[in-house]
Amino acid sequence: MIRPIRTEKDYDIVISRIDELLVIDPRKGTEEYDELDVLSTLVEKYEDENYPIPAPDPIEAIKYMMEERGLKQKDLGKMIGSKSRISEILNRKREMTKKVIKILHENLGIPYEVLMA
Numbered sequence: 001m002i003r004p005i006r007t008e009k010d011y012d013i014v015i016s017r018i019d020e021l022l023v024i025d026p027r028k029g030t031e032e033y034d035e036l037d038v039l040s041t042l043v044e045k046y047e048d049e050n051y052p053i054p055a056p057d058p059i060e061a062i063k064y065m066m067e068e069r070g071l072k073q074k075d076l077g078k079m080i081g082s083k084s085r086i087s088e089i090l091n092r093k094r095e096m097t098k099k100v101i102k103i104l105h106e107n108l109g110i111p112y113e114v115l116m117a
Contacts, residue, residue, distance in 0.1 A: 002038055005046040014039050055117040058110075059090060065108040079107050 005011050018039050026032035066076065073090065077083030080100050088094035096104070101115045 002035070002042070005042050011043070011046055014043055018043065056114055058096070058115045058117050059092060061110050061114050062090065062104060062108065065110055069108070076104075079103050 005014055018036065021032055021036040024032055026036060073086055074083055076086040080086055080103050085094065089096055096115065101112065104110055104115055105112055
């Protein structure tokens with residue numbers, strides 16, 4: 001019987017059952033597949049409520065994407081039109097404007113929610 005996850009013990013039991021179902025690798029449309037789907041949803045809800053993941057820091061996200069793409073501050077300066085402004089932003093001396101957020105979102109693919117956090 002499927003029940004809500006209310007305690008850490010409930011959580012551990014459900015995780016064990018999910019592991020068992022994953023080994024079986026049930027086909028879509030079977031009872032096991034539906035059980036896996038429901039249990040996964042319950043686990044996701046429990047984890048969201050009990051182990052929330054904070055939004056990433058916008059400056060750290062920019063620095064991460066710069067590193068991933070091999071970009072320097074001067075490259076971002078060219079994007080936004082000012083090398084000194086990007087330096088101030090990265091050093092947390094200046095807030096990002098909506099225009100800068102839009103440019104960074106479009107060029108680096110960082111979600112708006114992260115840049116506006």
